[in-house]
Amino acid sequence: xxxxxxxxxxxxxxxxxxxxxxxxxxxxxxxxxxxxxxxxxxxxxxxxxxxxxxxxxxxxxxxxxxxxxxxxxxxxxxxxxxxxxxxxxxxxxxxxxxxxxxxxxxxxxxxxxxxxxxxxxxxxxxxxxxxxxxxxxxxxxxxxxxxxxxxxxxxxxxxxxxxxxxxxxxxxxxxxxxxxxxxxxxxxxxxxxxxxxxxx
Numbered sequence: 001x002x003x004x005x006x007x008x009x010x011x012x013x014x015x016x017x018x019x020x021x022x023x024x025x026x027x028x029x030x031x032x033x034x035x036x037x038x039x040x041x042x043x044x045x046x047x048x049x050x051x052x053x054x055x056x057x058x059x060x061x062x063x064x065x066x067x068x069x070x071x072x073x074x075x076x077x078x079x080x081x082x083x084x085x086x087x088x089x090x091x092x093x094x095x096x097x098x099x100x101x102x103x104x105x106x107x108x109x110x111x112x113x114x115x116x117x118x119x120x121x122x123x124x125x126x127x128x129x130x131x132x133x134x135x136x137x138x139x140x141x142x143x144x145x146x147x148x149x150x151x152x153x154x155x156x157x158x159x160x161x162x163x164x165x166x167x168x169x170x171x172x173x174x175x176x177x178x179x180x181x182x183x184x185x186x187x188x189x190x191x192x193x194x195x196x197x198x199x200x
Contacts, residue, residue: 001045003054003175005113006082006091016084019127019164019175020052023187026196030189048183053114055082055106056173058129059096062087062166080171081105085129087166099136103143106174111151116178118152123159123187125175130165132172137161144174157187163195 003020027048028041036044058080061070064087071087074080079102082091116122126141128134141160148155156179164173179187190200 001049003049003052004082004084005053005055005109016088018054018056018085019125019173020049020054020177022127022159022163022196023052023123023125023175023177024048026191027183027186029191030186033189044186048177051114051179051183052175052177053110054173054175055109056085056090056127056129056171057081057102057106058083058090058166058169058171060131060168060170062130062169064167083129083166083169083171085164085166085173087169099139100143103140103147103174107144107147107176110174110176114176114178116148116151116153116176119154121154121156121179121184122148123157123175123177123179124148124155125159125163125177126161127159127164127173127175128162129169129171129173130162131168131170132162134161137172140172140174148176156184 001017001021002015004016004018007015024045061072072089077096079096080090081094126137128137137160145155
């Protein structure tokens, strides 16, 4: 998975996988349960990956237990744009701003890479990094959903919460995944895991 648009496609070590990993794993699990073979699952995963883009922002670092101190340092008036899910430093340290401007930065980066089209259906996932209140994640969701709906993208499915976390990091990521009928059916398929649970 390489859905992190904070890094260029030509990056020397390749792009990271961030919260798009959850989208791919959920749909591939549903396909496998329906009997899809390994080659089919691989092709499906590549399709979902191509249609997904993510970017995250952190308001604090995380503390990896083995390290014993924050992975990077930012102050209360800064934010780290483009962080990884393992606590990696982001693309840039920027002055802290309001939620509207943070979302604009994230969705513009996603649009520049994924280029969702008017009339396309999509899944919007706002993922918390572990220390962000759910109320704030829903605020981010509302701002992002409004942006894409104004652009003509149909947000037909959503997922908001702490799913792909970075321990105690404050912040979130936004993932947009374009959907067709096949992918929508795989997303809607029943799931019963520790974190994702729904029936048909």
